[in-house]
Amino acid sequence: MSPWDPGQDAIEVQRGPEPGGLAGAYRAFGGTLKGLKTTLARVVEGPVTIQYPEQKTPVYPRFRGRHKLHRFEDTGLEKCVGCSLCAAACPAKCIRVVAAENTPDHQVSAGERYAAVYEINMTRCIFCGYCEVACPFDAITMGNDYELADYERSDLIFTKEMLLADPPEHTPLRREGE
Amino acid sequence: MIETTLVQIVKSIVIFAVVLGIAPLIVVLERKLLGRFQARYGPNRVGPRGLLQPMADVMKLFSKEQFSPATSVPWMMALAPVITITTAVATLALIPFGPFDAWGGNFGLYGIDVSIGLLYFFAFGSLAFYGLMLGGWASGSKFSFLGAMRSAAQLISYEVALGLSLLGVVMTAGSLSLVDIVEAQGDIWYIVPQFVGFLVFMVAGFAETARAPFDLPEADAEIVAGYNTEYGGMRFGSFYLGEYIEIVIVSAIAAACFLGGWHGPGPIALAPLWMLVKIFAGVVFFIWVRATLPRLRYDQLMSFGWKWLLPLATVNVLVTAIFVAT
Numbered sequence: 001m002s003p004w005d006p007g008q009d010a011i012e013v014q015r016g017p018e019p020g021g022l023a024g025a026y027r028a029f030g031g032t033l034k035g036l037k038t039t040l041a042r043v044v045e046g047p048v049t050i051q052y053p054e055q056k057t058p059v060y061p062r063f064r065g066r067h068k069l070h071r072f073e074d075t076g077l078e079k080c081v082g083c084s085l086c087a088a089a090c091p092a093k094c095i096r097v098v099a100a101e102n103t104p105d106h107q108v109s110a111g112e113r114y115a116a117v118y119e120i121n122m123t124r125c126i127f128c129g130y131c132e133v134a135c136p137f138d139a140i141t142m143g144n145d146y147e148l149a150d151y152e153r154s155d156l157i158f159t160k161e162m163l164l165a166d167p168p169e170h171t172p173l174r175r176e177g178e
Numbered sequence: 179m180i181e182t183t184l185v186q187i188v189k190s191i192v193i194f195a196v197v198l199g200i201a202p203l204i205v206v207l208e209r210k211l212l213g214r215f216q217a218r219y220g221p222n223r224v225g226p227r228g229l230l231q232p233m234a235d236v237m238k239l240f241s242k243e244q245f246s247p248a249t250s251v252p253w254m255m256a257l258a259p260v261i262t263i264t265t266a267v268a269t270l271a272l273i274p275f276g277p278f279d280a281w282g283g284n285f286g287l288y289g290i291d292v293s294i295g296l297l298y299f300f301a302f303g304s305l306a307f308y309g310l311m312l313g314g315w316a317s318g319s320k321f322s323f324l325g326a327m328r329s330a331a332q333l334i335s336y337e338v339a340l341g342l343s344l345l346g347v348v349m350t351a352g353s354l355s356l357v358d359i360v361e362a363q364g365d366i367w368y369i370v371p372q373f374v375g376f377l378v379f380m381v382a383g384f385a386e387t388a389r390a391p392f393d394l395p396e397a398d399a400e401i402v403a404g405y406n407t408e409y410g411g412m413r414f415g416s417f418y419l420g421e422y423i424e425i426v427i428v429s430a431i432a433a434a435c436f437l438g439g440w441h442g443p444g445p446i447a448l449a450p451l452w453m454l455v456k457i458f459a460g461v462v463f464f465i466w467v468r469a470t471l472p473r474l475r476y477d478q479l480m481s482f483g484w485k486w487l488l489p490l491a492t493v494n495v496l497v498t499a500i501f502v503a504t
């Protein structure tokens with residue numbers, strides 16, 4: 001007995017009417033009308049376009065955009081103590097921190113030291129959020145702003161002052177459940 | 179005699195002005211509507227609601243270089259868009275917008291009322307394809323050539339069905355003149371007794387205007403832009419304009435032959451309005467179909483034309499002939 005050949009069991013399957021016959025013509029005509037109905041439904045439903053420069057796509061609250069540095073709300077002191085853990089955690093090596101000692105008449109942060117230089121190179125940042133996770137004082141968090149384009153690369157190295165300040169425009173948020 | 183000549187001149191000017199005014203409107207309408215059919219807005223940046231978009235397009239086209247490839251025949255390339263546009267505008271003279279004394283004057287609301295009306299339409303419709311063919315062939319590029327050949331084959335397949343589909347109307351009305359045909363539809367629009375003819379005419383009309391789903395001559399996904407691959411600037415613009423006038427013409431012929439032309443409720447002075455409304459509906463339908471149907475494969479187009487449209491149109495003519503004779 002010869003081994004089983006799957007090809008012997010194969011049969012022709014014709015789904016729907018034969019093309020070319022009367023039934024096929026009916027199906028083609030019906031399909032055309034269905035297509036016309038589908039496109040007309042789009043007119044009735046209206047456009048779904050978001051007119052970008054005027055309207056912005058809302059992002060989720062967890063969206064990782066432009067970084068923010070924070071201050072204590074009561075004292076106004078910076079939360080960052082210049083520990084460089086964020087720079088160590090950064091896979092893109094885009095954070096540069098130079099720490100300096102706080103003195104009684106020049107108290108910048110709440111700890112012993114503060115970040116004299118805190119720069120993030122936005123052309124390199126991959127927005128992974130590891131800096132936020134690494135920070136022991138929640139001094140750096142990821143914001144929601146995604147409009148970071150600029151004309152010069154040098155303008156994309158964000159300094160401490162830029163990161164501490166409020167972003168010039170706020171990105172609309174959407175609710176978590178949407 | 180002088181007076182009739184003057185009237186003719188005024189009519190020509192009006193027709194030309196209306197056409198050149200209506201074509202950009204249709205362009206913007208098409209782009210807006212296509213957008214809506216695809217759940218987007220379409221152009222809305224130039225001018226109020228994007229209405230000045232065709233102006234910007236024309237400005238751009240005017241500032242472009244007129245390039246002809248080394249292998250082309252430049253004077254033929256320049257001639258082709260002229261043929262397309264001339265034949266298109268010439269056909270517009272036929273479109274009847276109202277009866278002879280619609281506005282009380284001693285003139286009809288149409289360019290000319292020739293006794294061979296529909297034959298004139300077929301003649302110029304076929305001539306318009308020479309523009310496409312000549313342009314494609316004279317461009318000296320393989321894509322243009324393919325587009326030109328396709329338009330020739332398409333013309334042969336569909337012109338016959340187009341003619342036969344209108345033959346039923348001609349037999350029922352007993353005249354080739356479009357004015358007489360519209361006047362014969364006072365009681366009942368021919369779309370009712372000639373429904374099959376209407377369907378065949380619309381399908382063949384899409385092929386005649388070389389628009390989706392029969393836009394094989396310019397099939398941009400397959401052969402770049404077909405016959406107008408090598409065209410740029412206002413020469414391309416002329417082809418484009420010709421295409422839109424062609425849409426108006428086919429819509430107008432459909433309105434006049436099947437949808438009762440200028441007939442509609444209200445006084446006879448409103449006749450041009452009804453005609454315009456019907457033409458507009460036809461144009462919207464053209465855009466709707468373009469937004470819906472994908473392009474046919476080439477062999478599908480041919481077999482559909484010969485195996486379905488032509489027999490259908492023939493049977494329609496035969497049945498009409500039997501009814502008219504009895």
